[in-house]
Amino acid sequence: MSATAAKTNLLGMSQDMLEQFFADWQEKPFRTRQIMQWIYQRGVVDIDEMTDLSKKLRARLAAETEIRLPEALSRFDSADGTVKWLFATDCGQAIETVFIPEPGRGTLCISSQVGCALDCAFCATGAQGFNRNLTSAEIIGQVFVANQELPRRDNGDPAVTNVVLMGMGEPLANYRNVVPVLKLLISDWSFGLSRRRVTVSTSGIVPHMNKLADDCNVSLAVSLHAPNDALRDQIVPINKLHPIASLLDACWAYAAKHANRFITFEYVMLRGVNDSLAHADELYELLNNKPAKVNLIPFNPFPGTVFKRSSAATIRHFQDRLRQRGLVATTRRTRGDDIDAACGQLAGDVANRVRNRLGDKKIGDRNIKVASA
Numbered sequence: 427m428s429a430t431a432a433k434t435n436l437l438g439m440s441q442d443m444l445e446q447f448f449a450d451w452q453e454k455p456f457r458t459r460q461i462m463q464w465i466y467q468r469g470v471v472d473i474d475e476m477t478d479l480s481k482k483l484r485a486r487l488a489a490e491t492e493i494r495l496p497e498a499l500s501r502f503d504s505a506d507g508t509v510k511w512l513f514a515t516d517c518g519q520a521i522e523t524v525f526i527p528e529p530g531r532g533t534l535c536i537s538s539q540v541g542c543a544l545d546c547a548f549c550a551t552g553a554q555g556f557n558r559n560l561t562s563a564e565i566i567g568q569v570f571v572a573n574q575e576l577p578r579r580d581n582g583d584p585a586v587t588n589v590v591l592m593g594m595g596e597p598l599a600n601y602r603n604v605v606p607v608l609k610l611l612i613s614d615w616s617f618g619l620s621r622r623r624v625t626v627s628t629s630g631i632v633p634h635m636n637k638l639a640d641d642c643n644v645s646l647a648v649s650l651h652a653p654n655d656a657l658r659d660q661i662v663p664i665n666k667l668h669p670i671a672s673l674l675d676a677c678w679a680y681a682a683k684h685a686n687r688f689i690t691f692e693y694v695m696l697r698g699v700n701d702s703l704a705h706a707d708e709l710y711e712l713l714n715n716k717p718a719k720v721n722l723i724p725f726n727p728f729p730g731t732v733f734k735r736s737s738a739a740t741i742r743h744f745q746d747r748l749r750q751r752g753l754v755a756t757t758r759r760t761r762g763d764d765i766d767a768a769c770g771q772l773a774g775d776v777a778n779r780v781r782n783r784l785g786d787k788k789i790g791d792r793n794i795k796v797a798s799a
């Protein structure tokens with residue numbers, strides 16, 4: 427290897443990738459298990475400390491590979507226990523990661539892209555535009571660093587018990603790098619989380635939902651946000667490509683591949699936009715008798731947005747209506763809003779390469795009807 431060639435980052439390589447890597451080096455297959463356990467279970471990133479690897483292998487690994495973690499630029503601790511990190515990507519940009527402690531579990535919300543190109547009207551990440559996909563190392567590195575920084579749980583387990591891909595970016599638009607991360611999260615040789623504790627949230631990239639069902643069937647959350655195409659076209663623009671009927675077909679096919687598996691439908695409550703009882707009834711018609719749960723998300727405001735959060739009473743009535751008719755519906759508690767860590771507030775620092783909605787175009791100039799409160 428030449429002195430100038432980049433070293434291979436072992437962080438983020440899934441079991442199948444590492445097996446291929448060691449096979450290419452004519453190494454024994456069990457090296458994969460050893461290295462995964464050193465990195466993800468013991469938190470060791472210094473090859474010299476991996477004492478059950480031969481000296482010769484350690485020397486080659488040290489020369490040609492590295493285990494490079496993303497650099498945490500800053501950390502914010504909320505009064506409610508939520509923690510947010512800002513991680514450097516490159517060229518002065520940054521992404522965000524949020525830890526949400528709850529009784530019995532610790533959920534880490536991780537980012538998959540620097541910004542997002544899908545431009546949902548109510549999302550701070552979308553407002554920033556898109557720069558690039560995160561690498562698998564940058565994505566799994568968020569989990570590694572959170573576990574490194576946070577105290578272990580009372581039973582000795584790592585702090586992170588659940589992972590949701592609900593931070594910055596659309597995970598299924600970065601499919602190639604996200605799948606190895608999902609595999610690492612559920613592998614017994616690394617984080618060993620159950621599939622129920624790993625959730626991909628998507629705004630509905632239908633072809634990749636179908637593929638994910640076969641490649642790595644973790645839990646799925648779908649950002650529905652509107653019960654008809656006319657409204658969804660306006661607030662979730664990917665709907666024009668993959669309308670609700672095809673999105674729901676993909677959802678039911680995904681659920682059918684996994685016994686007892688529900689799809690969670692996220693629904694952001696925007697005052698005067700999608701929050702009437704008529705909308706609740708329309709939503710009920712879509713999800714009735716299906717393996718579906720609804721999770722209402724009170725809208726979290728950010729600078730420049732025209733949207734407002736539905737009142738607590740409106741959200742309650744909407745939820746009650748769904749429940750009375752027989753759907754499972756919950757409302758997400760807003761956490762970490764004192765440190766701008768709540769859903770949809772993650773903006774990091776993104777140099778947009780596509781367009782900047784907050785620059786020349788104002789949010790809301792897509793003719794979305796917002797009732798005055």
Ligand code: SAH
Pocket residue numbers: 542546548549550591592593594595596597627628629647648649692693694723724725726727728769770771
């Ligand atoms: N791109 C993926 C995952 C990231 S967003 C997706 O869209 O599903 C995670 C959730 O937060 C999504 O349901 C998203 O629609 C929602 N969200 C975005 N902006 C929000 C805001 N300002 N307030 C509340 N929820 C928001």
Ligand code: SF4
Pocket residue numbers: 542543544545546549550551552553593594595596629649
């Ligand atoms: Fe992207 Fe999700 Fe935000 Fe839409 S809601 S712009 S898909 S991050």
